Amino acid sequence: MTKILTGLQPSGTLHLGNLLGSILPWHGLVNKEVDPEAYLMIVDQHSITVKQDPESLKKQIYELAATLLASGVDYKKHIVFAQSQNPDHAYVGWMFQCLTPMSWLDKMTQFKDKKTKFESYKEAVGTGLYTYPALMAADILLYDVDTVPVGSDQKQHVELTCNIANRFNSQYGQTFKTPRFETSEEATRIYDLQNPTKKMSKSDRDDAGRISLTDPVDVIRKKIMRAVTDNDSLVAFDQVNKPGVSNLLAIFAAVTNRSHDDLVTEYGTQGYGTFKSAVADAVIAYLEPFQLRMNEFLNDKDQMRMILDEGATRANEVSHPKTLEAAAKMGLYVHE
Ligand code: AMP
Numbered sequence: 214m215t216k217i218l219t220g221l222q223p224s225g226t227l228h229l230g231n232l233l234g235s236i237l238p239w240h241g242l243v244n245k246e247v248d249p250e251a252y253l254m255i256v257d258q259h260s261i262t263v264k265q266d267p268e269s270l271k272k273q274i275y276e277l278a279a280t281l282l283a284s285g286v287d288y289k290k291h292i293v294f295a296q297s298q299n300p301d302h303a304y305v306g307w308m309f310q311c312l313t314p315m316s317w318l319d320k321m322t323q324f325k326d327k328k329t330k331f332e333s334y335k336e337a338v339g340t341g342l343y344t345y346p347a348l349m350a351a352d353i354l355l356y357d358v359d360t361v362p363v364g365s366d367q368k369q370h371v372e373l374t375c376n377i378a379n380r381f382n383s384q385y386g387q388t389f390k391t392p393r394f395e396t397s398e399e400a401t402r403i404y405d406l407q408n409p410t411k412k413m414s415k416s417d418r419d420d421a422g423r424i425s426l427t428d429p430v431d432v433i434r435k436k437i438m439r440a441v442t443d444n445d446s447l448v449a450f451d452q453v454n455k456p457g458v459s460n461l462l463a464i465f466a467a468v469t470n471r472s473h474d475d476l477v478t479e480y481g482t483q484g485y486g487t488f489k490s491a492v493a494d495a496v497i498a499y500l501e502p503f504q505l506r507m508n509e510f511l512n513d514k515d516q517m518r519m520i521l522d523e524g525a526t527r528a529n530e531v532s533h534p535k536t537l538e539a540a541a542k543m544g545l546y547v548h549e
């Protein structure tokens with residue numbers, strides 16, 4: 214059996230980039246394993262490293278759960294849950310904070326980037342934003358996983374996780390397994406429709422460049438028809454000279470499973486109006502049934518709660534013996 218674990222933050226607006234660039238490639242990675250067991254975690258305790266509005270956070274947790282379930286995750290086989298449902302994460306996360314030298318955390322580029330977004334960050338930012346890689350290490354190491362599929366921005370955190378495992382094992386005896394980082398080669402990167410050299414992003418205030426997974430179909434069509442292209446009228450894949458058109462082609466290809474070449478052959482000389490209209494039709498044909506499935510889950514919160522509770526119970530059955538073993542080895546007052 215191959216154990217695969219990943220975590221997704223429930224902050225911001227889920228968009229087409231998240232679906233095509235992260236959730237669908239995740240299915241690809243899991244399905245290529247012979248006997249996979251996947252842990253899919255909504256990492257809400259990571260989201261509170263920056264201030265969240267409580268009502269919005271709760272809503273986003275449900276929306277993320279509904280999105281994952283609508284994408285076809287087999288929740289009877291795999292384990293879908295929210296991090297905060299299993300107290301072992303924060304417990305072992307604390308042990309790892311105590312074990313991790315500050316010099317290791319000082320090297321994390323994500324923290325270096327994030328802190329620059331705040332004026333006088335030492336006053337504005339909670340310590341969790343700095344120590345969060347220790348919590349992420351607990352998320353992973355509690356389950357003896359083989360691989361961790363994440364975007365390349367998380368590679369450094371997975372490497373830190375391995376260093377934390379090795380440090381614990383050398384100080385207290387073999388306990389944690391070091392995982393492999395994995396990123397999907399063919400993951401599609403989707404760019405902002407208004408600014409196609411920039412990634413479509415959850416946090417952008419202006420949403421004209423982002424197709425949110427909950428956008429009504431008329432809004433989706435409008436956003437695509439208004440997408441930035443260029444001055445000639447040739448549909449071709451050229452990310453340097455035609456970033457807007459190339460982005461629309463990438464989206465078109467991803468939602469129809471057709472190749473860029475095939476689409477260029479059909480739409481190359483038909484003009485941007487016809488091309489965009491075809492892209493809008495294809496995105497809507499793809500997202501509309503997806504939204505229906507999502508809404509079925511969102512309209513039945515009891516069912517979602519049952520799925521997440523069941524996932525958390527199964528997760529805890531695996532993580533708890535590991536927590537007790539590690540705590541006892543560190544000398545904490547626990548009874549195994
Ligand atoms: P984020 O939205 O930054 O929290 O990222 C969540 C996941 O979605 C990560 O695996 C990202 O690599 C992926 N992702 C985010 N934005 C995009 C995008 N515009 N295109 C493709 N993948 C994306």
Ligand code: TRP
Nearest residue numbers: 218219220221256259349352363
């Ligand atoms: N830090 C990751 C992010 O910001 C999310 C995350 C938390 C995660 N715990 C994890 C990813 C464990 C993989 C495994 O995207």
